[in-house]
Amino acid sequence: MTGVGTTLGRSRLALLAAGLAVLIVLGSAVHLTQGTANLDPLDPLRLLFGGGPGDTAAIVLESRLPRLAAALVVGVALGVSGAALQSVARNMMASPDTLAVDAGAHLAIVAVAAVGISLPLLGAAGVAFAGGLAAALLVLTLAGTSGQGIVRLVLAGTAIALAMISATRVLLLLFSEETRGLFAWGAGSLGQNGLDGVRTLGPVVGAALLGLLVLSRRLDLMYLGDDHARTLGVHVGRIRFTTIALAVLLAATAVTIAGPIGFVGLAAPALVRLLSNVVPGLHRHAALLPVSAAMGVALLLGADVLMRALIGSQGALEVPTGVVTTVLGAIFLMVLARNIRVATAAAEPPSAHARAGVSVPRYRLITGVLVVAAIGALVGSVLLGDAKLLLGDVVNWVSGQAGPLVTGVMENRVPRVAAAFLAGAALALAGAVVQAVARNPLADPGVIGVSGGAGLGAVTVITLVSGVGFWTQAGFAGLGAAAAMAVVFALAARGGLASERLVLIGFGMQAGTQALVTLLITLSDPWNEAKALTWLGGSTYGRSFAHLVPMALAILVVVPLLVRARGELDLLSLDDETPRVLGGAVPRSRLLLLVGAVLLTGSAVAGIGVIAFVGLVAPHAARALVGRRHARMLPVAALLGAILVLAADTVGRTVIAPSQLPAGLMTALIGVPYFVWLLQRSRLASTMRA
CATH class of the missing domain: 1.10.3470.10 (ABC transporter involved in vitamin B12 uptake, BtuC)
Incomplete structure (x- = not known):
């Protein structure tokens, strides 16, 4: 029986190898015929055996053969x-x-x-x-x-x-x-x-x-x-x-x-x-x-052939092949993660071994320090930039006595500072909600694809509709965030909302949406790299008071919901059974809270673009400071998120002034080291428990 099994295994392996070889040969033949100039399917074969017209040889050897060879290698x-x-x-x-x-x-x-x-x-x-x-x-x-x-x-x-x-x-x-x-x-x-x-x-x-x-x-x-x-x-x-x-x-x-x-x-x-x-x-x-x-x-090879078949050879010259492979690979990853066997238990937060809470005086002291720090960050952001201001200039502007130079600077800078503050608070609150509902301390709107969906929605309407207004852009950002959230949670719900599956599917969603954003920008405006980098990096540049309205409305609508649901968030972060035993409607609560997270994320992305890691780092830092009770953690997280984005925006505006760096790039550079430290602590804690 062993010999029969070995023979069967070898025959199946040989059959698989032969099938892949046939696919590669056929794909190569089709690949050589695709291009801006027409080429007969038999011309490559004639060229291989020494025949074919001279112009055919030039087309194949100078243009298409190098691309094919690159795909093979x-x-x-x-x-x-x-x-x-x-x-x-x-x-x-x-x-x-x-x-x-x-x-x-x-x-x-x-x-x-x-x-x-x-x-x-x-x-x-x-x-x-x-x-x-x-x-x-x-x-x-x-x-x-x-x-x-x-x-x-x-x-x-x-x-x-x-x-x-x-x-x-x-x-x-x-x-x-x-x-x-x-x-x-x-x-x-x-x-x-x-x-x-x-x-x-x-x-x-x-x-x-x-x-x-x-x-x-x-x-x-x-x-x-x-x-x-x-x-x-x-x-x-x-x-x-x-x-x-x-x-x-x-x-x-x-x-x-x-x-x-x-x-x-x-x-x-x-x-x-x-x-x-x-x-x-x-x-x-x-x-x-x-x-x-x-x-x-x-x-x-299949992705390259498919791309050129769908969008034409001329369009394929502008679209990177990696965009297509990323989209297809992201779909594959989400399907694979949907069927992968994972643990259903919630992961222990990296800060879980810290104190469960702090005394009331200590909590008030921490909150007061953060409020002062937030005010200081606001004042510093207003004063610093390519043009430095003094507090007296700000007082004169508020009282209407400032000169035209100070007035121009303040009218441009104050909306930017307010946008950074509101976006940071909104993303931090959304991250805290997602982490509690998903029972995964390493999730946030960016990691699970919600920010990517919002960015894709906004970029889609910007690139496909000329002269689109800001409110339309904000609406499509919200729709994109909602669609991404719905897909991720629907796929992750198979066999229970396992936190590992949620993160893996969200990772695939984030990668796929980012690739589609790159595709849209490349097709619509392939030469404007700065536009793509600024949007994907998140920037407060050119913000006006009108851009603040969606974020302000989202915060005003969602914060009362979170205040009312603070106890439910504590229970949902543990398991589904405890809130059910206590009479809570788990599906309804989860849906409402996720809708709130979508509103916060969509409005923040519409306001200043994609900002990374704020929704992950700020809740973690808040739990480390005041414990895991959401009644205390949420306001601290909002303050920390606002301070982080304010600091990133201020550094981006001043470090290379008059040139500027997008705030999202700075938050990634600031937030990632902290996140890496959290992962290291988590690994060490897991090792010690083992």
């Missing part, structure tokens, strides 16, 4: 890189995307370009490798390699990637001349200028793949467990580092050739691992790695 690199990283992390969610390898490699390349250094391809690949390796090691250090921390891995990777993406966008804005063209490339593009890149870096991919194949037997043993591998003589630490280095080298090479191509490194090996249930022997790395390479090529 990059697909192999990403498929194998993702498979190796998943094995090392023992986590199907590991990939160059979720481990921030792509973001680290991209940041390194942009940083070198920003300082005016021009590198050859191999040098650029080396720089990308250094950035990607540093990012991967940091994420794995935070998440661990036990295979149990799926959500921690995704969140750690998301946090590190967000910080690096924010730093990259800062460099793109500050050094626009030196980094011209790197924004579109940063979304992943297969367009090539000849075959030089593939010829130079293709051998690097082949050598890294060969190195991983040499380690395949040891990787088989390590995937079963470190202790098991050590008893069989495997040097676990050395093999793990070597595997990570080779996987990062593959991802960095792919980034150098085509920019960050999203989710191929996650979807390709994940699909292969799912197929291992019906294809015996596929779990062994000697088969897993090459099949993952073929799957990566098939997915990337």
Whole structure:
């Protein structure tokens, strides 16, 4: 029977390999026929056998063949890189995307370009490798390699990637001349200028793949467990580092050739691992790695063919292929997360081991200090900027006695300061609500895709309707946030609202909506990189008092709801059974609270764009200061969120004045280190409990 099973497994493996080969060959043939010039499907075959007209040869060799070659090399690199990283992390969610390898490699390349250094391809690949390796090691250090921390891995990777993406966008804005063209490339593009890149870096991919194949037997043993591998003589630490280095080298090479191509490194090996249930022997790395390479090529080639078939060859020249792979990969991730087996118990908040509450005098003291700090931040934001003001100038403006210069500055600056204050408070309150309802302390409107949905709704109406008014923009932002929230929670509700599933699906939603925003901006205004970066980074620039109305209305409507539901939030953050026993209507309460979170998030995004991590960091800091009771935590979180966005906006307006940096980029740079610290504390606490 063993021999029959082995034969059956080999035949199925051979059939899978043959099927992927056929897909790649057919996809390549179709790919070569797609372009702005018509090409007969048989012309590539005639060219292959020495025939065909001269102009056909020019079209294929000079334009389409380099793009096809890039798809083949990059697909192999990403498929194998993702498979190796998943094995090392023992986590199907590991990939160059979720481990921030792509973001680290991209940041390194942009940083070198920003300082005016021009590198050859191999040098650029080396720089990308250094950035990607540093990012991967940091994420794995935070998440661990036990295979149990799926959500921690995704969140750690998301946090590190967000910080690096924010730093990259800062460099793109500050050094626009030196980094011209790197924004579109940063979304992943297969367009090539000849075959030089593939010829130079293709051998690097082949050598890294060969190195991983040499380690395949040891990787088989390590995937079963470190202790098991050590008893069989495997040097676990050395093999793990070597595997990570080779996987990062593959991802960095792919980034150098085509920019960050999203989710191929996650979807390709994940699909292969799912197929291992019906294809015996596929779990062994000697088969897993090459099949993952073929799957990566098939997915990337298929996405490129699909894109050019749907939007036309001319439009495909403007749309990065990475946008399409990210959208498709995000859908795959949400479907995978919907069916993944996760724990239904709520995760312990990183601040849970802190005091459950503080005394009334201490709470009043903390709140009073924060109120004074918020007032100080408001005053400082009004006084500081490209033009410095004095308190006397503000007093004269309030009394109507200021000169035209001070009046002009104040009329432009005060709405910006108020917008930052209101947006910070709204996002902090929304984050606290989402964390309580989802019973996940690592969730926030950005992490679970609500901010991305709001941004997509606003950008859709801005780009598709000329001269759209602000209220229409705000309305579509709210609709986008509501749609994203509905989809995420509907998918996560399968088998109970498990917190891990919610975060994974939300991560996919956030990635997909951000890719669609990039797609819309690229199609509508491909040359206006500053518009895209400013919107995605969140900015108070050009705000007027009219822009404050939606945020003010949302806060006025939702805050009384939260005051009334403060006790229900305490119960919902524990479990569903306790509020039911006490007579609470859990579905109704959850729906009302989520609607309030959507209103707060949608209005904030409509007001100043996408602001990251405020809704995650502020509630955590509030719990650490005053405990987990929402009656005390909510106002403290709102004050902390307002102070954070005010500080970020002020720094962005003053540090490089008269130039400015979007507030959202600054909140990411400020908030991510705190979030990384929270993750590290969470991991240490989990280790101590184990």
